[in-house]
Amino acid sequence: MTNKICNPTNDEITKMPLGTKINEFEEKETSITALIIAKEQAEAKNVVMIKELEHYRNFFKISLDIFLTVGPDGMITDVNMAAENAVGIPREKLIGKEISTYVTDSHKVQAGHQQIIREGVIVDHELNLKHVNGATTPFLFNASSYKDSDGKIVGVFAAGRNITATRKAEDDLTHLKNNLTQLVKQRAEELILVNKELAFQNEEKKKRAAELIIANKELTFQNEEKADRAAELIIADKELAFQSEEKADRAAELVIADKELAFQSEEKADRAAELIIANKELAFQTEEKADRAAELIIADKELAFQSEEKADRAAELIIANKELAFQNEEKDKRASELIIANKELAFQSEEKADRAAELIIANKELAFQNEEKDKRAAELVHANEKLACQKEKIEKFNNQLECRVIERTAELESLNKELEAFSYSMSHDLKAPLRHIAGYISLLIKKYGSLFPKEGEHYLDMISFSVENMNELIEGLLHFSRSGRIDMNKKILNMNEIVNTLIQPIKEQEIERKIEFNIEPMPLAFGDLEMMKSVWANLIENAVKFTRKEDFTKIVIGANEEKDENIYYIKDNGVGFDMNYSSKLFTVFQRLHLRKDYEGTGIGLATVKRVITRHGGKIWAESKVGEGASFYFSLINRKGNEKTWK
Secondary structure, eight states: OEEEEEOTTOOEEEEEETTOOHHHHHHHHHHHHHHHHHHHHHHHHHHHHHHHHHHHHHHHHHOSSEEEEEOTTSBEEEEOHHHHHHHTOOHHHHTTSBGGGGBSOHHHHHHHHHHHHHHSEEEEEEEEEEOTTSOEEEEEEEEEEEEOTTSOEEEEEEEEEEOHHHHHHHHHHHHHHHHHHHHHHHHHHHHHHHHHHHHHHHHHHHHHHHHHHHHHHHHHHHHHHHHHHHHHHHHHHHHHHHHHHHHHHHHHHHHHHHHHHHHHHHHHHHHHHHHHHHHHHHHHHHHHHHHHHHHHHHHHHHHHHOSHHHHHHHHHHHHHHHHHHHHHHHHHHHHHHHHHHHHHHHHHHHHHHHHHHHHHHHHHHHHHHHHHHHHHHHHHHHHHHHHHHHHHHHHHHHHHHHHHHHHHHHHHHHHHHHHHHHHHHIIIIIHHHHHHHHHHHHHHHHHHGGGSOHHHHHHHHHHHHHHHHHHHHHHHHHHHHHHTTSOOOEEEEOHHHHHHHHHHHHHHHTTTSOEEEEEOOOOOEEEEHHHHHHHHHHHHHHHHHTTTTSSSEEEEEEEEEOSSEEEEEEEEOSOOOOGGGGGGTTSTTOOSSOTTTSOOOSOHHHHHHHHHHHTTOOEEEEEOTTSOEEEEEEEEOTTTOHHHHO
């Protein structure tokens, strides 16, 4: 049995066993009073704490983020309204349930719970909560343990935030980045293909031009061949006329030879007749000699008988002897003449044979010449036919070449249109996604900037820088493309006015720098105003940019007037460059300095070279590392092209 001990308000303070002595009670009175006071103070504090807890409970209840408490055993001890909405289950049913029941990855819950028990806190722990309708929602949790007065963990307090929008933004950003990378890669490949096609067409154009030159040379050669054939034909005609004259002369000679042969035949006949007469005369003289001998015998006999007649007969005999001697001489002469006549007759026979042989040779020569004439005529006909065929081939080739030129021109025009369409596509299809990326990055920084760690902020800065750089590259490519396609409106240009107009804004922008511009008088130029402005703008901006690290900047701009061209120049005292790499200066995307040291896209000088080349000039540079750089470009002056300037 015990006795109750109460305070004045009849509240039970303690119980004492029956039989306890009063003096023992009195000894404990002081401690009981202290206990009562302590209890009342504790109850007052509890009231205050309950009010504060109720106050925080209201915040806890209406928060848009999930708040929940979990016991050491992993059972839910309390949740707010946001947690009820996340899983679709009332608070009363959630309390006392394991938290892993409402999470897709239970092992992550266990790992997180162990980390809290071990370290006392966990940050940015991602879990997917399951709704009763089957949907899952990503949440990012921060949690910490709370302990009793003995330091023992009595529970875990967790706060979670819905990161669906953030996840979607990250996915959209990743998707945009992938699309941009793919699009840039695709456009770069298309640009490479277009450049290859353009290079191929330029090669084709060069080949066609070479073929045209060869065709012209062939045509010139054929014309020369035609002229040679015509000259040969004229010579052949003259040769034929000469041979005809020769033939006529040979025929006349043959007629004369025939007449001579006939005359010689007549002479031969006359000589034969004379020989017959001479033979008859000789026979007669022989008979006369025999008669004279007979008469001499008779005379001798008569002399013997007629002594008186002896002197006369002697005289007659002397006369007869003389006559006989004369006749003998005449006989010898006739014999000599007969021999000569026979020789002459033999000679004439030989001459006749020679004339006959010459006549045969002349006839053969005439036949040969007639054959040659026929061959020449056939060759002339063949040459004319070949010339006509070649002329037809040349006309056909010229027609084909003209058609090819027309086709190539049409193809080039089509390619130019495609290139223009490609440039338009670059300016819209590429720049539009860039604007979207820049916009989303701005929204991310504005709305969720405080949630990103420093590393995340660095990544966003890098993306922004890349977007800006990509935009500059696209603008540079567009300007480079337009510089080779737009029509030029040439007129007389005052280079000093152009340069002074361009350097004035630079002086205002770079007011803190010590920059000295030395502009020398320059001769007039003939070209497109806007294009020439872009040339000077690029060169002046480069000079200002690459002298940035100098304490004092000096830029000299001037020109030298040569015979047929003007040489314009710009010189600076900047960082300069190694001349071994000067070939890269005027090539697209080629840079001789790091981007972190000097900004730029590597397109400006390529555009300058294209503009100067279109104006019929050249551009080059001279430099030494650390001693500045000098850029020169040439343009045809009035002396070099007076007609164009007028």
